[in-house]
Amino acid sequence: MTGTHAAADDALPVANGRKTAGEVWRLSRGHRLRLAVVAILGIVSTTVDLIPPVAIGFFIDRVRTGTAGLGTVLTVTAAMALSAALGAAGTAVTIVLATRAYHAILAALREELVARALTLPQHTVERAGTGDLISRSSDDVTAVADAAPAVIPVVTVTAFTIVVSLGGLAALEWPYAVALAVVLPVHVFAMRWYLRTGPRVYRAERAAMSARAQQIVESQRGHATVLGFGLGEQRHRTVMTASWAVAVQALRARTVQSMLNARLNLGECLSLTAVLVTGFVLIGHGASTVGGATTAMLLVLRLLGPVNQLMFVIDTLQSALASLNRMIGVTTIAVADTADEPPAPRDPAHAVRLEDVTFGYGTGPRVLEGITLDIPTGQRVAVVGASGAGKSTLASVIAGIHPPGTGTVARPASTVVITQEIHVFAGTLRDNLTLAAPDATDDQLRAALDTTGAAGLLDLLPDGLDAVIGVGGHPLTDAQAQQLALARLLLTDPDLAILDEATAEAGSTQSGLLDRAADAALAGRTGLVIAHRLTQAAACDRIVVMEHGRITESGTHSGLIAAGGVYAALWSAWEAGQGT
Numbered sequence: 001m002t003g004t005h006a007a008a009d010d011a012l013p014v015a016n017g018r019k020t021a022g023e024v025w026r027l028s029r030g031h032r033l034r035l036a037v038v039a040i041l042g043i044v045s046t047t048v049d050l051i052p053p054v055a056i057g058f059f060i061d062r063v064r065t066g067t068a069g070l071g072t073v074l075t076v077t078a079a080m081a082l083s084a085a086l087g088a089a090g091t092a093v094t095i096v097l098a099t100r101a102y103h104a105i106l107a108a109l110r111e112e113l114v115a116r117a118l119t120l121p122q123h124t125v126e127r128a129g130t131g132d133l134i135s136r137s138s139d140d141v142t143a144v145a146d147a148a149p150a151v152i153p154v155v156t157v158t159a160f161t162i163v164v165s166l167g168g169l170a171a172l173e174w175p176y177a178v179a180l181a182v183v184l185p186v187h188v189f190a191m192r193w194y195l196r197t198g199p200r201v202y203r204a205e206r207a208a209m210s211a212r213a214q215q216i217v218e219s220q221r222g223h224a225t226v227l228g229f230g231l232g233e234q235r236h237r238t239v240m241t242a243s244w245a246v247a248v249q250a251l252r253a254r255t256v257q258s259m260l261n262a263r264l265n266l267g268e269c270l271s272l273t274a275v276l277v278t279g280f281v282l283i284g285h286g287a288s289t290v291g292g293a294t295t296a297m298l299l300v301l302r303l304l305g306p307v308n309q310l311m312f313v314i315d316t317l318q319s320a321l322a323s324l325n326r327m328i329g330v331t332t333i334a335v336a337d338t339a340d341e342p343p344a345p346r347d348p349a350h351a352v353r354l355e356d357v358t359f360g361y362g363t364g365p366r367v368l369e370g371i372t373l374d375i376p377t378g379q380r381v382a383v384v385g386a387s388g389a390g391k392s393t394l395a396s397v398i399a400g401i402h403p404p405g406t407g408t409v410a411r412p413a414s415t416v417v418i419t420q421e422i423h424v425f426a427g428t429l430r431d432n433l434t435l436a437a438p439d440a441t442d443d444q445l446r447a448a449l450d451t452t453g454a455a456g457l458l459d460l461l462p463d464g465l466d467a468v469i470g471v472g473g474h475p476l477t478d479a480q481a482q483q484l485a486l487a488r489l490l491l492t493d494p495d496l497a498i499l500d501e502a503t504a505e506a507g508s509t510q511s512g513l514l515d516r517a518a519d520a521a522l523a524g525r526t527g528l529v530i531a532h533r534l535t536q537a538a539a540c541d542r543i544v545v546m547e548h549g550r551i552t553e554s555g556t557h558s559g560l561i562a563a564g565g566v567y568a569a570l571w572s573a574w575e576a577g578q579g580t
């Protein structure tokens with residue numbers, strides 16, 4: 001990947017300045033005519049703005065030589081009024097056009113970012129942390145959009161004012177331009193120092209914000225676990241530490257800003273002094289008039305105002321650029337990096353085939369070791385084992401969510417996984433179902449709900465399929481959400497269905513209902529069920545037992561009971577537990 005770097009091994013990439021410039025140029029296609037009009041209007045309105053300093057100098061000289069009359073006053077006043085009106089109108093139009101182009105380009109970038117984020121494989125997002133991606137598509141987009149009102153007027157006006165004012169100063173008397181050129185390096189050094197220091201500080205601030213978002217998202221996502229294990233205090237401390245890191249980085253950023261102010265004040269003082277002394281010497285030698293020196297001072301003031309303003313918005317600009325680099329970092333992740341491993345060629349009689357598969361998360365230890373598994377088409381296999389044995393990881397590797405470390409995985413192209421984390425999208429019940437099958441008719445949607453035992457949901461919701469569910473709508477219970485997911489599975493009609501603890505959350509009254517729903521959803525297709533309740537496993541064609549990342553037993557329920565191994569022991573414990 002070129003033009004981007006990852007802040008840490010697992011972090012999403014961040015584009016460098018060159019890459020960002022290239023991407024912005026590409027996204028500006030379609031707006032270039034508008035940008036050209038911005039440039040022309042900007043130059044013209046800034047040139048018109050030069051009239052007042054020249055008119056004031058002219059007026060002072062007339063007064064000093066006693067040649068000023070009512071005509072001079074009227075001419076100067078009219079020129080200044082005309083310049084103010086034309087300059088203001090031209091500048092306003094320039095800013096409006098520039099702002100429109102800015103937001104149009106940002107909207108295009110945001111669309112690309114969201115489209116890319118939605119196609120990133122889960123393992124890439126998990127490695128980087130969901131918070132990082134969320135922060136880039138929320139905090140960073142906001143930072144870039146919020147920068148517009150402050151940055152656009154200043155950057156557009158300043159850029160043109162600098163060019164035009166410098167030209168005007170040189171045309172007046174070259175020593176003025178030379179005097180300014182001598183002290184200009186102070187501004188340049190201030191700018192260079194800031195450009196060197198600012199992005200680093202702002203990047204660190206944004207990274208700290210990402211880390212904080214990640215901690216908050218994890219605490220909320222794992223709410224049940226946090227409560228279950230009494231981790232509230234620990235999570236609170238973790239979020240506080242992450243928040244404090246944001247505060248420290250924000251303080252650093254504001255310190256850098258204050259140091260910039262000090263440098264700007266020094267530059268301003270030196271520039272004005274240099275031009276004032278030059279004017280004094282030139283007037284003394286008869287090379288300039290008092291009016292000319294006044295015009296020069298006014299031009300320098302005109303120039304310094306925008307230069308200082310530019311420095312102040314560079315602060316916002318740097319922050320926005322750091323965010324822009326992070327946004328573009330996501331959009332430019334190479335497709336090859338994100339493409340899931342294609343499933344190995346498969347034998348139609350064997351829906352799933354794993355050969356000597358190993359897997360570990362990131363640089364962590366292996367959690368799957370030497371897994372060889374064959375699931376004939378149409379067979380329903382249950383995976384059982386202790387917590388942490390690797391069942392969910394195996395399901396993810398089979399589903400293609402995580403590519404295997406070594407070994408090969410073959411699976412049907414059409415595979416659907418249902419995990420405990422079922423997302424109900426904010427929208428109608430119909431929207432939530434047609435995600436899986438956009439062309440499904442209402443009858444088909446109702447039939448899917450009926451098959452998964454969720455037809456009663458339609459009676460509960462007065463608007464039926466048009467009822468709004470999810471955030472801001474009718475809340476669904478966990479069991480209803482699972483039925484919805486199973487109905488989506490039915491509508492997708494995949495060759496392989498993987499149910500990872502899909503019914504484990506259910507209470508005892510719901511579990512029978514969900515077992516039947518899962519049974520109906522799996523009917524007639526190859527299934528892999530990560531079973532926590534052994535009755536679910538017992539109903540499968542075959543059971544594989546996992547221990548410490550390995551498959552240690554495999555067989556039918558009765559065969560494994562007869563073998564008297566780990567499964568038999570688990571079953572006895574389960575039966576004993578049910579009896580109490």
Ligand SMILES: Nc1ncnc2c1ncn2[C@@H]1O[C@H](COP(=O)(O)OP(=O)(O)OP(=O)(O)O)[C@@H](O)[C@H]1O
Pocket residue numbers: 126361364367385386387388389390391392393394
């Ligand atoms: N995203 C992850 N990053 C790092 N380690 C992980 C991740 N997910 C799981 N693990 C680790 O991998 C090992 C296997 O976890 P896995 O969730 O696959 O087990 P499991 O048998 O499904 O457990 P459970 O029944 O508790 O869900 C565990 O040691 C777990 O801590």
